[in-house]
Amino acid sequence: MNSVEHSAKPYWNPYLSGFGLGLVLLASFVIMGRGLGASGAFTTAVATAVHQVAPTHAENNAFYAEYLGDGSRSPLKDWLVFEVLGVFVGGFLSGVLANRLKLTVEKGPRIGKPWRLIFAFIGGALMGIGAKIALGCTSGQALTGGSLLNVGSWAFMMCVFGGAYALAYFFRKQWI
Amino acid sequence: MNAPFYKFALFGDEASFILAFVIGIGFGFFLERAGFGNARKLAAQFYLRDLSVLKVMFTAIVTAMTGLYLLSRMGFVDLSLVYLVPTFLVPQIVGGLLLGFGFVIGGYCPGTSCVSAVTGRIDGMVYITGMIAGLVGFAEVYPRLQGFVNMTPMGQITLARLFNLPYGLLVFATVLMAVGAFMAGEWAEKKFGGKEPDPKGSLIGRPWRLTSVRVLALGLIAAGFVASVAGDPYRGSHATIDTKSLELRVARGADSIQPADLASWIIQGRNDFTLVDLRPEKDFAAYHIPTAQNLPLASLTPDFAAHNQKIVLCSDDGIQAAKAWFLLEAQGFRSVYSLNGGMRAWQDTVLFPRKSSGADTAASEKQAQVAKYFGGAQQAEGATASTVAAPVLPVVTMPAAPAVTNTISSKPQARKKKEGC
Numbered sequence: 311m312n313s314v315e316h317s318a319k320p321y322w323n324p325y326l327s328g329f330g331l332g333l334v335l336l337a338s339f340v341i342m343g344r345g346l347g348a349s350g351a352f353t354t355a356v357a358t359a360v361h362q363v364a365p366t367h368a369e370n371n372a373f374y375a376e377y378l379g380d381g382s383r384s385p386l387k388d389w390l391v392f393e394v395l396g397v398f399v400g401g402f403l404s405g406v407l408a409n410r411l412k413l414t415v416e417k418g419p420r421i422g423k424p425w426r427l428i429f430a431f432i433g434g435a436l437m438g439i440g441a442k443i444a445l446g447c448t449s450g451q452a453l454t455g456g457s458l459l460n461v462g463s464w465a466f467m468m469c470v471f472g473g474a475y476a477l478a479y480f481f482r483k484q485w486i
Numbered sequence: 487m488n489a490p491f492y493k494f495a496l497f498g499d500e501a502s503f504i505l506a507f508v509i510g511i512g513f514g515f516f517l518e519r520a521g522f523g524n525a526r527k528l529a530a531q532f533y534l535r536d537l538s539v540l541k542v543m544f545t546a547i548v549t550a551m552t553g554l555y556l557l558s559r560m561g562f563v564d565l566s567l568v569y570l571v572p573t574f575l576v577p578q579i580v581g582g583l584l585l586g587f588g589f590v591i592g593g594y595c596p597g598t599s600c601v602s603a604v605t606g607r608i609d610g611m612v613y614i615t616g617m618i619a620g621l622v623g624f625a626e627v628y629p630r631l632q633g634f635v636n637m638t639p640m641g642q643i644t645l646a647r648l649f650n651l652p653y654g655l656l657v658f659a660t661v662l663m664a665v666g667a668f669m670a671g672e673w674a675e676k677k678f679g680g681k682e683p684d685p686k687g688s689l690i691g692r693p694w695r696l697t698s699v700r701v702l703a704l705g706l707i708a709a710g711f712v713a714s715v716a717g718d719p720y721r722g723s724h725a726t727i728d729t730k731s732l733e734l735r736v737a738r739g740a741d742s743i744q745p746a747d748l749a750s751w752i753i754q755g756r757n758d759f760t761l762v763d764l765r766p767e768k769d770f771a772a773y774h775i776p777t778a779q780n781l782p783l784a785s786l787t788p789d790f791a792a793h794n795q796k797i798v799l800c801s802d803d804g805i806q807a808a809k810a811w812f813l814l815e816a817q818g819f820r821s822v823y824s825l826n827g828g829m830r831a832w833q834d835t836v837l838f839p840r841k842s843s844g845a846d847t848a849a850s851e852k853q854a855q856v857a858k859y860f861g862g863a864q865q866a867e868g869a870t871a872s873t874v875a876a877p878v879l880p881v882v883t884m885p886a887a888p889a890v891t892n893t894i895s896s897k898p899q900a901r902k903k904k905e906g907c
Contacts, residue, residue, distance in 0.1 A: 321519065321520060321521035321527070321538075322519040322520060322521075323684075323687040323699060324520055324538040324541035324545070325541055325545050325668075325702055326687075326699070326702070327516050327517075327519045327520035327542050328516075328520070328541060328542040328543065329545055329702055330512075330515075330519070331513065331517070331520075331542060331545075332547070332548065332549025332550045333549060333550075334509060334512035334513050335513075336549065336553040337512070338509050339550065339563070339568050340489045340490060340562075341489075341492060341505055342502065342506075342509075343489075343492055343493040343567045343568050343569060344490075344569045345550075345569075346513055346597075348597035349596040349617070352614075352617060352618060352621060353621055355618075356618055356621045356622060356625070357625075360622070360625070371625055371626075371628065371629070373624070373625040373628035374625055387499075387503065389502060389503065389506045390506070391506075392504075392506035392507045392510065393506040393513070394510060394600060395510060396506065396507040396509060396513065396514060397510045397511075397514035397517070397600045397601065398600050398601075398604045399507075399510070399511050399514065400513060400515035400517075400601075401514035401517060401518040401523060401600060401601030401604045401605060402514075402605065403515060404514070404516075404518035404601075405601075408518075410605055411606050412605070412606045413606040413608065414607060414608065415607065415609045416525040416526045416593065416607050417526065426609055427608065427609060429592060429593075430525075430592050430593060430609040430610075430612040430613040430616060431592075431612050431619070432588075432591055433589065433590075433591035433593060433594070433613060434594075434599065434612070434614060434615065434617035434618075434619070434620060435588075435616040435617065435619050435620030435623070436584050436585070436588030436591065436592070437585055437588035437589070437595060437613075437617055437620065438596075438617040438618065438621040438623075439584055439620045439623070439624045440582070440585040441581065442581070442621065442628075442635075443578075443581035443624075443631075443634075443635055444577060444578045444581025444582055445571050445572075445577075445578065446571055447595055448596070449513075449595070449596065449597040451578070451582075452543065452547075453543060453547060453550075456547040457546070457547045457549075457550035457551035457554065459646055459653065459656055459657075460643075461573045461575075461640060461643045461644065462571065462572070462574060462578040463571065465573075465575060465578055465579055465582065466579070466581065466582040466585075467582065468582070469578075469580075469581075469582025469583045469585075469586060470582045470585045470586040471586060472582075472583065472586060473582065473584070473586020473587050474531075474586035474587070474590040475532055475586075475590075476586070477587050477590050478532035478533060481529075481590050484591075485526060485530065486530070486533050486535070
C-alpha cells in the first residue's frame with residue numbers, strides 16, 4: 311500500500327466528473343424511469359438484518375415492514391441494493407486505476423484520529439436519521455430530485471447547504 | 487421510442503438488477519474520480535476553499551435536467567413516468583438541515599461514504615457504521631414520529647407546477663444560475679483558498695481560450711436556451727388516438743368500474759388508484775366518495791398524474807366522466823376508468839341500495855354494511871321495477887362525507903419509499 315501513495319493521480323476536473331455523473335443519472339432516468347440513490351439500500355440492509363435477528367420485532371415495526379416487502383422474495387432483491395453494490399465496485403475500480411487505495415483517515419492537521427472517527431460516527435448517524443425524515447439523501451433527493459425540478463428536493467438541497475454552512479465554523483479544526 | 491424502458495416493460499426485474507449494478511458502477515466511478523472519497527476535499531466546500539461539491543453536483547444536475555428535457559420534448563422519454571419523490575415540505579426541510587449537520591460533522595454523505603470506505607478510508611467505514619446505527623435508532627422511534635414525517639404533504643409536484651411557470655424556462659434559469667454559481671465559486675476559491683484558477687479547467691481566468699470546460703458550459707447554456715423556447719416536455723400536447731383500441735376497451739367494458747367494486751376497493755384501503763371527482767365544488771363539499779379529489783375537467787393536463795397511474799373518474803350521471811375519460815385516454819394515460827352510472831349509481835347501489843326480497847341474506851347483510859360504512863343506509867323492500875324506472879329519485883339528503891380516519895387504512899398520501907433514495 312505504501313508504494314502506491316506516491317503516485318496517486320490527481321482528481322479529475324470537477325466539471326467533467328459532474329458531466330459524467332450527470333450522464334449516468336440521465337441513463338438511469340431513460341432506462342429505469344428513476345434516479346440514483348444510496349441511503350435506501352442501507353435501510354433495506356438494516357431492515358433485513360434486524361429481521362434475521364428478531365423477526366417479530368421487525369415485522370411489528372412500521373418502518374422496517376415497509377422495507378421488508380410482502381415476504382414473497384428476499385428484500386435484498388431490490389434495485390437500490392444492486393445499485394449501491396455497483397457504487398462500491400465503481401469507486402474501487404476508479405481508486406485502483408488512480409492509485410488511490412490507501413488505508414488512512416481523512417482529517418485536517420489540527421485534530422486527532424480518535425476525535426475524527428467519533429465525529430465520523432456522529433455525522434453518519436445524523437445522516438441516517440435525516441435521510442429517512444427527508445425521504446432521501448444527497449443522491450436520491452438533491453441530485454435526482456434536483457434535476458427533475460422536484461419542489462421538496464430543492465427545499466431539501468438548500469437546507470443541506472444551509473445546515474452545513476451554519477455549523478462549519480464550529481468544526482473548522484477538524485478540516486482546516 | 488418508448489422510454490423509460492423499464493416502465494414500458496422492455497425488460498423485467500432480473501435484468502433491472504444487472505442494470506442497477508452497472509449504473510451504480512458509473513455512479514461510484516465518477517464520485518471517486520471527482521475526489522469524493524476524501525472527506526477533507528468534500529468538507530472544504532463549507533470553508534469556500536474548494537467548491538468541488540457545488541461544481542460536481544450542479545454540473546450533474548444541469549446535465550441530467552437538460553438532457554431529460556430534450557429527450558422528453560423530442561418524444562423519446564415520457565417524463566410523467568420518471569418517478570418523482572412526493573414532497574413533504576416540513577420534514578424535508580428538517581431532514582435537509584440534519585443532513586447538512588451530518589455532512590460537516592462526518593465529512594461524507596451516504597453515497598460518497600461508500601466510495602471512501604472502499605478505497606480504504608477508515609473514517610468512511612466508521613461513518614457507514616454510524617449511519618447504520620442512526621437507521622436502527624430511527625426505526626425504534628419511528629412509530630412516534632409518523633405524524634411528523636407525514637406533515638405538509640404536497641404530492642408529486644415540480645417547481646414548474648408550483649409556480650405555474652413553463653418547465654423549459656425553469657430549466658434555462660437553473661442552467662444560468664448554476665454557471666453563475668460556478669464562476670462565483672471559482673472567485674471564492676481564489677480569495678479564500680488562495681487557489682489560482684487552472685486555466686484549462688475553469689470558467690474564469692485568462693486566457694480566454696475555448697477549453698473543454700468552457701465548451702461544456704456554453705453547450706449547457708445553449709441547451710437551456712432551447713428548453714426555454716421549445717415548450718412543454720410532457721407528452722400529450724399532440725394527442726394521438728388509437729380508435730381501435732378505444733373501441734375494444736369500451737366493448738370489453740374495461741373503460742368503467744361498477745360502484746360496488748369501487749366501494750370494496752376503498753374499504754380494502756387500496757391506494758393504487760386516484761379517484762377524481764369532476765362535479766362542481768359545491769356538490770363535492772356536500773358529499774363525496776372517501777379519498778376522492780375534486781378536480782375540474784380543465785385541470786386534467788397531461789402531467790396531472792403519472793401515465794400508468796390507475797385513475798377512476800366520477801361525475802353526476804357519468805357524462806362529464808366520459809368526456810374526461812376520452813381526454814385522458816387521448817393524452818396517453820393507460821388505465822382510466824369511469825364510475826359506471828356516476829354518482830347517481832353510487833347513491834342508488836352503494837349508499838341507499840334497495841333490499842330485494844330474492845337476494846340471499848348474506849349478500850343483503852353485506853350490502854347493508856357497505857352502505858353504513860359510507861354513511862348511507864339500506865332501503866326497505868318494495869321498490870319495484872316500475873318505481874325505479876320512474877324519473878323520481880328517492881328524496882334523500884346526501885349524508886356528510888365520512889371522515890377518512892381509522893376505519894379506512896389507506897392514508898391519502900402514503901409515503902412511498904421503495905422508489906426513492
